[in-house]
Amino acid sequence: MIIMKQKSKFLKLVKNDSWLEPYNDAIQGRHDQVLWKLNQLTQDGKTSLSDFADGHLYFGLHRTDRNWVFREWAPNATRIFLIGDFNGWKESEAYELKPIGTSGNWEVSLPLSAMKHGDLYKMKVYWDGGSGERIPAWCQRVVQDDDTKIFSAQVWEPAEKYVFKKQNFRPKRNPLLIYECHIGMAQDAERVGTYNEFRENVLPRIIKDGYNCIQIMAIQEHPYYGSFGYHVSSFFAASSRFGTPEELKQLIDEAHKHGIAVIMDLVQSHAVKNEVEGLGNLCGDPHQFFYSGERREHPAWDSLCFDYGKNEVIHFLLSNCKYWLTEFNFDGFRFDGVTSMLYYSHGLGESFNGYGDYFNGHQDGNAITYLTLANLLIHEVKPSAFTIAEEVSGMPGLAAPFKDGGYGFDYRMAMNIPDFWIKLIKEFRDEDWKPSSIFWELTNRRAEEHNISYCESHDQALVGDKTIIFRLIDSDMYWHFRIGDETIGVDRGIALHKIIRLLTASTINGGYLNFMGNEFGHPEWIDFPREGNGWSYKYARRQWNLVDNKELCYQYLGEFDRLMLELLKSERNFQKLPVVEVWHNDEDKVLAYSRGDLLFVYNLNPQRSFTDYGFQVPEGTYYIALNTDSYSFGGRGIIGDCKSVLTDPDPLLKKYGKGWLRLYIPARSGIVLRKVAKGKR
Numbered sequence: 263m264i265i266m267k268q269k270s271k272f273l274k275l276v277k278n279d280s281w282l283e284p285y286n287d288a289i290q291g292r293h294d295q296v297l298w299k300l301n302q303l304t305q306d307g308k309t310s311l312s313d314f315a316d317g318h319l320y321f322g323l324h325r326t327d328r329n330w331v332f333r334e335w336a337p338n339a340t341r342i343f344l345i346g347d348f349n350g351w352k353e354s355e356a357y358e359l360k361p362i363g364t365s366g367n368w369e370v371s372l373p374l375s376a377m378k379h380g381d382l383y384k385m386k387v388y389w390d391g392g393s394g395e396r397i398p399a400w401c402q403r404v405v406q407d408d409d410t411k412i413f414s415a416q417v418w419e420p421a422e423k424y425v426f427k428k429q430n431f432r433p434k435r436n437p438l439l440i441y442e443c444h445i446g447m448a449q450d451a452e453r454v455g456t457y458n459e460f461r462e463n464v465l466p467r468i469i470k471d472g473y474n475c476i477q478i479m480a481i482q483e484h485p486y487y488g489s490f491g492y493h494v495s496s497f498f499a500a501s502s503r504f505g506t507p508e509e510l511k512q513l514i515d516e517a518h519k520h521g522i523a524v525i526m527d528l529v530q531s532h533a534v535k536n537e538v539e540g541l542g543n544l545c546g547d548p549h550q551f552f553y554s555g556e557r558r559e560h561p562a563w564d565s566l567c568f569d570y571g572k573n574e575v576i577h578f579l580l581s582n583c584k585y586w587l588t589e590f591n592f593d594g595f596r597f598d599g600v601t602s603m604l605y606y607s608h609g610l611g612e613s614f615n616g617y618g619d620y621f622n623g624h625q626d627g628n629a630i631t632y633l634t635l636a637n638l639l640i641h642e643v644k645p646s647a648f649t650i651a652e653e654v655s656g657m658p659g660l661a662a663p664f665k666d667g668g669y670g671f672d673y674r675m676a677m678n679i680p681d682f683w684i685k686l687i688k689e690f691r692d693e694d695w696k697p698s699s700i701f702w703e704l705t706n707r708r709a710e711e712h713n714i715s716y717c718e719s720h721d722q723a724l725v726g727d728k729t730i731i732f733r734l735i736d737s738d739m740y741w742h743f744r745i746g747d748e749t750i751g752v753d754r755g756i757a758l759h760k761i762i763r764l765l766t767a768s769t770i771n772g773g774y775l776n777f778m779g780n781e782f783g784h785p786e787w788i789d790f791p792r793e794g795n796g797w798s799y800k801y802a803r804r805q806w807n808l809v810d811n812k813e814l815c816y817q818y819l820g821e822f823d824r825l826m827l828e829l830l831k832s833e834r835n836f837q838k839l840p841v842v843e844v845w846h847n848d849e850d851k852v853l854a855y856s857r858g859d860l861l862f863v864y865n866l867n868p869q870r871s872f873t874d875y876g877f878q879v880p881e882g883t884y885y886i887a888l889n890t891d892s893y894s895f896g897g898r899g900i901i902g903d904c905k906s907v908l909t910d911p912d913p914l915l916k917k918y919g920k921g922w923l924r925l926y927i928p929a930r931s932g933i934v935l936r937k938v939a940k941g942k943r
Contacts, residue, residue, distance in 0.1 A: 273667030275659045278710050282658060285621040289659065289667050295627060296634045296664070303573065303635075311639045317581030318498055318589075321367075322400035325419045330372040334359065334398055335574060337366030338389050338547035345395070346383025346414075348376060353386055366574075379421070382414040389546025397496060397539055399551075399578070402589075403507065404483045404499040404539075413485060413495070413539045416502075424511040426518075426591055432646045433523035433593050434474045437837035438673070438773030439827055440525075441473040442719055444480055445504045446487065447788070448778060450807055452799035454487070457509035461516050464778070467806070468522065471781065471820075472827035475523040475773075477596055479720065481510070481586075482529055485539050488790035490720070492598065493565055494529045495540035497582050500590070507590075514591050523593040525650070526586060530579050530636075531599030532565040542566060551575055560602065562610055570603075570628035579632065580639050587644045594640065597671070600653040600660070603629040614655045630669065637670030648672040650714055661711035668711075673772045676713040679704060680722055683762055687733045692754075692868040692930075697846045697853035700866075704769040705841055712772030712837075717762050720777045723788045725801070731759050731783035731819075739785045743815045748896075754868070756815060757897065757930045759783055760822050760890040761864060764932045767826060768862050769855075770837050774830075782809040782820035818896030829888050829934060833858045845877050852927065859937040860887070865927040871900075874924040881909045881921040884935040891931040900928045907935065 273289060276282045282289065301307065303314045323332045336342060342359040345351045356376070359368035377383070382405070385396045397404060403418035448464045449455040468476060480491025483499040491501070500510050514524045533551070537543040541551045552558050552566045560567055569575050586592045601609035606624050614620070633651075640647050651660050651671040662668025682703045686695060707713050723729050732739065734755035742749045748756075763781075767774045778784075785808070789801035809816040830836050836857065844854040844861065851866040854877050861879060865872060885906040891897035909921030927933065 274665075275662050275667035275710070278666075279658065279708070281617055285617060288621040292627065292630055292634075293664075293667050296631050296638075299576075299631050300635065300638070303576070310642065311580070311635065312584065312642050314577065315580040315584040315639055315643075317577050318400060318402075318585040322398060322402060322498070323415075323417065325374070329374060330376055331369065332359070332372070332398075333362075333367055333369045334385065334400065335367050335578075336387060336545035336550075338550065339368065339387050339545040340390060341388040342368050342545075343386040344370065344383055345386050346377070346417075347381040348378070348383070377417050379417055379419045381417040383417065384414055387545045392546055394543070395538060396544055399541055399544055400498055401496060402498045403502065404496045405502045406485075413483075418507065420506075420508065424508040424515075426511065426515050428515055428518040431518040431523075431591070431593070433648065434521060435523075435648065435773070436835045437770055437830060438475055438523075438648075438714070439473045439830070440475045440477050440714065440773055440775040441468050441471070441778060442477045442479065442775055443468075443778040444490070444720070445478060445501075446480065447790075447802045448804055450803060450805055452803060454503055454799075455803075457505040457513045460504075461509075461513040463806075465513070465517060465520075465522075469520050471824050472831065473776070474521060475525060475593075476517055477525050477527060477775070479527045481526045485534060485536055488792045489534075490724075490790065491527065492529055492532075492563075493534035495534045495536055497530075497533075497578075498585055511590055518591070524591075525594040525596055525648070526592050527598055528583070528586070528595035529598045530568065530582065531597075531602050532560050532563055532567055535559075535564065535566055551578070557606070560608060562608065563602075567602075570626070570632040576632055576635065580636060583636055583640055584643050587640065587647060592647075593644075594647040594649050594672075596650040596652060596675075597633070597636075598652050600633065600651045601655050601657075603633065604653070604655065604657055609655055612655065617658070620655070620657050633671075634664055634669045638664060641670070650675060652677070658708065659711075661708075661713075666710070673712045673714045675775075676707065676715045678706075679715055679766060680718050683717055683730060683766075684722065684727075684733070687730065687758075692758075692866075695851060695866050696848045697851055697864065697866060698848050700765065701769075701843060701846060701853055701855065704765060707771060713770070714773045714775050715766050715770045716775040717766045718777060718780055719775060720788065723777060723780065723784075725787045725789040728787065729780060729784065730762060731755060731780075732785065732787070734758055739783075743785075744813055745815055745896075748815065752815065753896075754930070756783075756818060756895075757890065759819055760895060761866070761930070761932045763823065764826055764862070764888075764890060764934070765864065767830060768857065768860075768934075769841055771841075772837055774827075776823070779804045779806075781823035782816045784808070784816075815896055818894070822890065822895040825888060829860075832887075833860060844879060850875075859939075861923075861935045861937070862932065863925060863927060863935070864932045865929055867929050869929055871929045872925075872927045875927050876922045876924045878915060878920050879909060879923045880919055880937065881911070883908050883938040884923060885938060886933060887936040888934040889931070890933070891928050897931070898928065901926060901933070906938075 343353040344357040359370040401415040403416040446454040482494040483496035534540045553569045650673040659668035661671040661674040664670040791797040839857040854863045893899035
């Protein structure tokens with residue numbers, strides 16, 4: 263069936279935002295470009311996009327009941343051999359691939375005795391004027407030799423394949439609470455952690471803390487550990503430095519068993535330059551997968567940029583999306599580097615001050631088409647899956663449905679929020695914080711697009727930056743974080759760390775994200791082993807012993823984070839409830855807003871507490887559901903937990919069903935009150 267173009271005057275995206283009307287033709291043009299490409303890839307609807315994205319089932323090495331079959335797309339090659347443990351790493355006629363017509367594809371069929379599970383191998387590729395050993399583009403297992411550090415593909419056909427026990431898992435997204443993590447650095451020891459260690463030691467913590475989604479970084483194989491997984495070499499291979507594919511599947515299955523979704527940080531915005539391990543020069547054509555000329559290399563990332571205009575590249579990347587969903591049962595993706603994909607400039611040096619900056623012809627239409635197709639595919643293959651765009655420019659429609667004129671992401675990262683908190687902490691005295699500005703920054707977003715809000719992710723923890731807790735407390739964390747030995751600076755840091763998190767998490771319109779360890783104020787930065795630090799793992803780990811030590815203050819922050827998430831989940835579809843401002847006073851530094859039956863009240867004043875501070879709210883009884891100043895969270899405990907407060911009547915407010923709620927609000931605190939339904943406590 264041919265997919266027809268939409269003929270309405272304005273797409274819904276434009277109808278919802280009149281400021282987009284001058285750019286309706288550009289938005290419609292992008293929409294039509296996707297429809298045209300979709301028709302082309304699906305033969306005018308005769309097949310599905312999912313059928314098109316089955317490249318991983320055809321290319322690479324596959325074992326059938328009768329033989330081994332290996333295929334590769336190498337249009338510039340003149341000869342290709344498989345070399346490996348099975349033939350002494352020597353070229354032989356039996357292991358030579360043959361071209362399949364003029365398609366650029368190559369193939370070899372081998373008897374089952376020709377290789378076995380665990381054998382290492384590579385391709386030896388010849389082209390006019392050169393040759394080289396290469397790891398196949400579509401291989402699903404790559405390992406590194408401990409001594410030589412050389413990477414090789416590996417035959418991976420275990421006798422027993424992992425069978426998922428939890429079938430038909432559906433993620434909970436009301437709200438989506440994401441725990442961003444890295445398998446390798448998720449342990450106390452100064453070494454690389456494993457999938458099994460994460461499943462056994464870290465997953466139980468995440469379950470207890472109340473997060474309902476894990477976002478795993480650095481899954482796709484990457485030669486340099488210190489790249490944080492962003493310089494990918496083998497896009498279909500789960501990183502072997504953390505364990506086997508079966509162990510990753512078991513981790514995902516165990517998470518699903520406990521109701522936790524698992525998404526991966528998907529890198530398709532660029533690729534590592536490496537030629538032997540990666541795609542940089544697979545068969546003598548450096549532009550096989552990548553743009554030519556100046557567009558081939560990313561000017562800031564020392565990497566290569568995919569040519570999203572080639573159907574073969576689209577096939578490779580879409581198949582990559584489907585592979586991770588179907589083979590490993592991932593529940594979706596956080597797409598890395600979307601800004602870099604959208605613009606010819608990669609967003610570098612751009613200010614994005616107005617709508618015209620999104621429709622000035624400097625956008626990569628090929629990449630926009632690909633990203634939209636990827637979202638269509640992902641939701642076709644797995645309707646319960648969801649996608650998140652890491653995008654800083656604010657491109658309108660990124661997280662709007664395709665049918666409305668958008669790109670189809672379910673969420674976009676609210677990257678303005680961590681930048682705002684860092685700027686506020688760095689450049690302004692506590693006395694100069696303005697509640698009105700904070701509230702505006704946390705709630706300023708496109709109404710039709712859902713966001714993932716966060717105070718800090720892994721980015722804010724890297725060397726060269728500082729986590730929020732480190733900015734607030736600095737070196738006192740080393741010497742005065744023992745309970746009973748806190749300094750004024752430590753007390754301030756603990757108080758603001760909780761308030762910043764409560765403000766951010768309670769104003770979401772989609773989801774909330776935290777990087778592992780930051781929930782309890784993990785000290786120091788992240789620094790992977792490299793030449794500059796003597797290849798040390800000291801800062802590439804998480805010191806869980808700190809939060810487990812009941813003599814230290816870390817437990818306060820961890821416990822607050824757990825109860826904060828519990829509170830948010832107690833209100834059904836919390837993320838959909840309107841955020842209604844009740845009051846702000848920048849001079850007093852007081853802010854209040856409501857969501858459903860919850861009332862959030864903050865006093866950001868560093869010195870002054872307020873007695874009988876009044877708010878006009880719906881009449882009734884309110885009780886304190888969460889208090890950042892509680893003893894349990896390292897506060898002063900001035901207000902008793904679970905204290906009830908009754909509104910005072912006012913004849914002028916009676917007709918509106920409102921009264922005065924008068925509260926004692928300690929300095930530098932946040933209080934959440936729940937309105938009690940009639941007839942209940």
